[in-house]
Amino acid sequence: KAGVTQTPRYLIKTRGQQVTLSCSPISGHRSVSWYQQTPGQGLQFLFEYFSETQRNKGNFPGRFSGRQFSNSRSEMNVSTLELGDSALYLCASSSTGSNEKLFFGSGTQLSVL
Amino acid sequence: GENVEQHPSTLSVQEGDSAVIKCTYSDSASNYFPWYKQELGKRPQLIIDIRSNVGEKKDQRIAVTLNKTAKHFSLHITETQPEDSAVYFCAAPPIIQGAQKLVFGQGTRLTINP
Numbered sequence: 001k002a003g004v005t006q007t008p009r010y011l012i013k014t015r016g017q018q019v020t021l022s023c024s025p026i027s028g029h030r031s032v033s034w035y036q037q038t039p040g041q042g043l044q045f046l047f048e049y050f051s052e053t054q055r056n057k058g059n060f061p062g063r064f065s066g067r068q069f070s071n072s073r074s075e076m077n078v079s080t081l082e083l084g085d086s087a088l089y090l091c092a093s094s095s096t097g098s099n100e101k102l103f104f105g106s107g108t109q110l111s112v113l
Numbered sequence: 114g115e116n117v118e119q120h121p122s123t124l125s126v127q128e129g130d131s132a133v134i135k136c137t138y139s140d141s142a143s144n145y146f147p148w149y150k151q152e153l154g155k156r157p158q159l160i161i162d163i164r165s166n167v168g169e170k171k172d173q174r175i176a177v178t179l180n181k182t183a184k185h186f187s188l189h190i191t192e193t194q195p196e197d198s199a200v201y202f203c204a205a206p207p208i209i210q211g212a213q214k215l216v217f218g219q220g221t222r223l224t225i226n227p
Contacts (some may be wrong), residue, residue, distance in 0.1 A: 043217040056214045104156040
């Protein structure tokens with residue numbers, strides 16, 4: 001099976017712009033989670049989608065949003081970018097419910113200038 | 114909510130020696146404890162996990178122990194090798210019915226010295 005695929009791999013934006021990141025989970029996986037990784041804060045949970053529904057959300061402002069499509073692919077959107085949004089955004093998929101093994105993608109490295 | 118503390122933040126050991134990384138968690142209802150390894154520039158990868166109904170699990174040179182009473186779990190790597198150099202993350206889930214969420218520790222940068 002192909003692994004979790006994230007696109008693009010690198011992204012450079014300026015403050016105030018918006019960005020959309022894409023994640024294709026492992027075939028058959030219905031849960032997709034998003035995490036922000038920064039050197040100072042480690043891995044922070046953003047949100048999780050299952051069968052096109054957001055099941056859980058972390059403590060991030062409303063500028064961060066996401067969605068999941070019927071084929072389980074997910075997108076994450078960040079609007080009105082700030083310098084502090086610069087980070088590695090990782091998506092992870094798992095097969096079904098809670099407390100399952102997570103399989104991570106390689107991430108999208110976002111730089112906000 | 115769940116809080117996961119991980120120690121140490123950096124660890125340097127001689128090749129062949131053992132390495133131990135410890136984590137504590139706050140939600141006594143947590144029942145799943147994975148460990149992830151992240152090599153430089155690569156994705157985090159699950160290396161071992163343990164569920165709350167067992168106290169120890171081994172997989173070749175790595176092992177995880179769990180003490181539910183004290184709410185801590187540890188990663189043990191024996192006979193360390195240069196390829197063990199990486200950042201290791203522990204994690205625990207808050208108990209949210211029907212949802213997938215992991216709270217990660219801050220990570221331990223392990224360096225194996227030849």
